[in-house]
Amino acid sequence: MSVIFRTVERPSDRAFITQGCVVNGKVKNSVLFTGAKVAEGAQVIDSVLMPGAEVAEGAVVTRTLVADGVKIGKNAVVGSADSKNIELVAKRVKGDE
Numbered sequence: 001m002s003v004i005f006r007t008v009e010r011p012s013d014r015a016f017i018t019q020g021c022v023v024n025g026k027v028k029n030s031v032l033f034t035g036a037k038v039a040e041g042a043q044v045i046d047s048v049l050m051p052g053a054e055v056a057e058g059a060v061v062t063r064t065l066v067a068d069g070v071k072i073g074k075n076a077v078v079g080s081a082d083s084k085n086i087e088l089v090a091k092r093v094k095g096d097e
Contacts, residue, residue, distance in 0.1 A: 064089055
């Protein structure tokens with residue numbers, strides 16, 4: 001199993017991405033564990049996606065730890081670059097439905 005990148009742009013910058021991840025969006029200064037998925041147009045910045053976590057189209061995840069199997073919905077915004085704390089997300093975050 002390997003990492004699958006489906007983007008023309010540089011998909012990741014200073015990121016540790018384990019095998020089995022699917023990255024279609026942008027990942028910067030982050031760690032993605034096995035089976036994590038980042039959809040097209042999504043951004044993961046200064047964050048950690050635990051196994052099976054998913055970030056839907058257009059969602060932005062910043063300074064956040066997303067727990068195992070948690071889904072971040074379409075166009076949702078989680079965390080803040082200005083925060084002194086790391087946000088923990090342990091339940092699904094709904095986005096545009």
